Amino acid sequence: MAHVTCCQIREKSSNELENILNNLHEELNTLKIQRQNFNKIENIRKSISHVHIVQNQTTKDNLREFYHDKKYKPKDLRPKQTRAMRRLLTPKEESISLTKTQKKKLAFPKRTYSVKD
Template sequence: MAKVKVAELREKSAAELTQTLDQYKRELLDLKVQQVAGAAAAKSSKIRDVRRNIARVLTVITQQARNEVRAQYAGKKYIPKDLRAKKTRALRRALTKSELARTTERQQKKQVHFPRRQYAIKA
């Protein structure tokens, strides 16, 4: 069995993907039985291809499921932790631009009554 194309997998529905996954798992089982029975070494390379095809199918299934959940939470205030941007701990806890720009009433009065002084430097 040749390497399966991920682009083709993305076009399939969830039901078709699970069917494909079952097919590859059955094929892997058959290949492992043949390997135990003492078949040719060429079968062992085929096992590798089938295992990788299974991984590809599982990856596409997971991506589709995550995209569906992401669409459900689009525009909502809270989203699941595994869908949030990872970044770093410091960046996640940092103030937003609007929060940084906010000033207290007292600070606003200070800025109005005592603006920053500008000095002209004589050359």
């Protein structure tokens, strides 16, 4: 089997990817037994890794679609950010203020001054 790239196999179904992967593994085993043509072995290993990459990406995409509208998501699908950024308040939570502070703002509004020339 020829060298496989990710863009060549991206649209294939999971069954086709499994067949490609099995064929590549068989070919790799035969080349290892023959102990020759190490460049071809390297290319087949890369092809196997490309197939694994495409499989993992498609499963991750399917999971993203499944959890798109859900309230809770798995940790690997949540936005990464930093720990401090994840713990910040949401804009709605920031805008909420206690009634005591609202009354204080009404009683003592911020003063504006103008300078005469």
